[in-house]
Amino acid sequence: MRVQKMHPVIGLEILDLDLSNPLPDESFKQIRAGLNEYSLILIRNQNLTEEQHVNFSKRFGNLMTHVLTQYLTTPYPELYVLSNKSINGKPIGNHKEGWNWHSDWSYYEVPCLGSVLYAREVPPEGGDTLFSSMCAAYEALDDNFKKRLLGLEAVHSYVGYFGKAFKDRAPLSDAQRARTPDVTHPIVRTHPETGRKSLYVGEDIISHIIGLEKGESADLLAQLNAHAVSEEFVYRHNWREGDLIIWDNRCTMHCATPYDDQKYFRVMHRATIEGVDRPR
Numbered sequence: 492m493r494v495q496k497m498h499p500v501i502g503l504e505i506l507d508l509d510l511s512n513p514l515p516d517e518s519f520k521q522i523r524a525g526l527n528e529y530s531l532i533l534i535r536n537q538n539l540t541e542e543q544h545v546n547f548s549k550r551f552g553n554l555m556t557h558v559l560t561q562y563l564t565t566p567y568p569e570l571y572v573l574s575n576k577s578i579n580g581k582p583i584g585n586h587k588e589g590w591n592w593h594s595d596w597s598y599y600e601v602p603c604l605g606s607v608l609y610a611r612e613v614p615p616e617g618g619d620t621l622f623s624s625m626c627a628a629y630e631a632l633d634d635n636f637k638k639r640l641l642g643l644e645a646v647h648s649y650v651g652y653f654g655k656a657f658k659d660r661a662p663l664s665d666a667q668r669a670r671t672p673d674v675t676h677p678i679v680r681t682h683p684e685t686g687r688k689s690l691y692v693g694e695d696i697i698s699h700i701i702g703l704e705k706g707e708s709a710d711l712l713a714q715l716n717a718h719a720v721s722e723e724f725v726y727r728h729n730w731r732e733g734d735l736i737i738w739d740n741r742c743t744m745h746c747a748t749p750y751d752d753q754k755y756f757r758v759m760h761r762a763t764i765e766g767v768d769r770p771r
């Protein structure tokens with residue numbers, strides 16, 4: 492397979508690959524190894540059915556279903572839809588989702604391994620996604636600061652995030668809240684496959700760092716989040732229809748950006764790969 496690096500610290504593009512054809516195990520192995528080394532894989536110009544998207548994603552592991560079940564596709568509940576489109580007055584997907592820096596599903600005890608996002612319809616301008624290498628961000632910290640972070644844990648709260656991100660919506664149901672209790676994760680985690688350390692933070696999802704005064708916790712989080720998304724660690728992706736991106740949520744953060752949702756439609760389908768271990 493022909494490949495090219497996309498950015499100094501994150502991202503590998505695989506060229507000339509058509510995922511609607513059977514993918515040999517050897518080729519998949521190369522993609523999997525590339526994901527470990529570059530944290531993000533881009534494959535452009537795909538024309539996939541929902542079934543093909545799901546089947547390719549399953550090569551990475553079991554798939555998870557989103558707690559907002561109203562935005563899953565039928566008959567593939569493994570696909571979570573991000574969109575501003577409605578059919579018969581009913582939104583087909585979640586809109587304005589992920590417009591902050593986060594790792595997908597960090598609010599679970601065992602967060603997801605990765606995400607497989609496929610662009611079905613994109614606006615001609617806007618709607619870029621930013622991706623940050625949390626390994627590179629961690630490695631750039633000075634040793635004293637790294638020591639200060641060792642052992643610190645933070646509370647990740649989906650209920651808190653939902654309240655901040657979707658103030659204009661009906662609150663989560665009791666069943667949805669029951670599926671998303673607050674969880675605690677270390678601020679620095681070690682990648683279970685590569686052994687690389689990375690920051691594990693996020694903007695709205697973390698309520699506080701355990702054991703610190705409220706102000707100190709907020710200041711440290713703001714400092715870490717700002718550092719983690721410094722320009723040198725961030726790749727900006729301008730989507731084209733048919734782009735498929737797989738990223739490793741164990742060592743990256745990402746952030747969606749707005750677009751003119753009155754003028755354009757955007758339809759993205761995401762499969763989410765189950766994690767196999769708790770961050771540590």
Ligand SMILES: [Fe+2]
Binds near residue numbers: 589593594595
């Ligand atoms: Fe996300």
